Amino acid sequence: MADDKTKRGGADRKLIALTEKYEVAYWSKKFKVTPAKLKYAVKKVGHSARKVEDYIKLQKHRAADKSRIALSEAYEVRYWSKKFKITPAKLKAAVAAAGHSSKKVEAYLTAQKAAKRKAAKKSAKRTTKRKKAG
Numbered sequence: 001m002a003d004d005k006t007k008r009g010g011a012d013r014k015l016i017a018l019t020e021k022y023e024v025a026y027w028s029k030k031f032k033v034t035p036a037k038l039k040y041a042v043k044k045v046g047h048s049a050r051k052v053e054d055y056i057k058l059q060k061h062r063a064a065d066k067s068r069i070a071l072s073e074a075y076e077v078r079y080w081s082k083k084f085k086i087t088p089a090k091l092k093a094a095v096a097a098a099g100h101s102s103k104k105v106e107a108y109l110t111a112q113k114a115a116k117r118k119a120a121k122k123s124a125k126r127t128t129k130r131k132k133a134g
Contacts, residue, residue: 015047031056067102069095084109 017023018039027049028038033056041059045051070076071092081088084106091105098108 014049016042016049016052017047018042027052068100069102069105070100071095080105 016027016038024035024038028035031038031053033041037056038052041052041055045055069080069091077088077091080102081091084091084094086094086109094105094108094112098104
């Protein structure tokens with residue numbers, strides 16, 4: 001049971017009891033969410049306070065800023081690496097050069113690709129001139 005008043009150990013403190021108003025108020029205040037959002041999170045991930053906290057943090061992060069790249073979150077690195085079709089190491093280098101804005105990183109990567117194409121065209125012209133001269 002989530003809230004057995006006869007037990008006062010650590011295991012009981014790690015669970016959220018939605019049946020107790022004071023617990024809903026405490027956890028809502030602690031996680032800085034409305035009671036409705038707390039109840040929804042408990043329904044989604046269970047009564048574990050840690051799981052609920054992680055879920056709420058994830059939801060806040062997603063809602064707060066979808067256009068910023070957070071390298072500290074592994075799922076973000078995976079998502080943006082797949083989206084830009086680059087390795088995580090190249091993504092980290094691009095973020096270091098352009099900043100955390102996804103639009104700036106995208107512009108930076110586009111400029112890098114354009115520079116590579118331009119360099120390839122120059123080298124191709126050089127090789128064709130050498131072949132014609134030789």
